[in-house]
Amino acid sequence: MIWITQWLCPSRHCAIALAWDDQEETAQNVEYQGEQVFRQGTLNRWCGICGGSLHMEHGRTAFKTMEEALPHIKAIEKANLRARSIIGGKF
Numbered sequence: 001m002i003w004i005t006q007w008l009c010p011s012r013h014c015a016i017a018l019a020w021d022d023q024e025e026t027a028q029n030v031e032y033q034g035e036q037v038f039r040q041g042t043l044n045r046w047c048g049i050c051g052g053s054l055h056m057e058h059g060r061t062a063f064k065t066m067e068e069a070l071p072h073i074k075a076i077e078k079a080n081l082r083a084r085s086i087i088g089g090k091f
C-alpha cells in the first residue's frame, strides 16, 4: 500500500508530505527523513501560512502501487505549487 506522511499545522496546512510504499519503506524511516529536513534548517517547524506548530500524521491512501499513485501525487503537487506562488512562497 501507498502511504502519505504529512507535517501539518492545526489548520491542516501541509508543510511537507512524503508518499511511500510500505513494501519498501517503514513509517519510522519516513519520520526520520522528514525530521532531517527540519534539522537541516530547510524548513521551519511552524506553518508558513498561519504560524501554527507542525505535527506529523501517517495516512494510508487508496493506491496499491506508487505507479498508480504518482499521477495523483503530481497533480496535487502542481496545485500546491500554484497556491504557494499566490501567497508569495519561493520554489
Ligand SMILES: [Zn+2]
Binding pocket: 009, 010, 011, 012, 013, 047, 048, 049, 050, 051, 052
Ligand atoms: Zn497553518
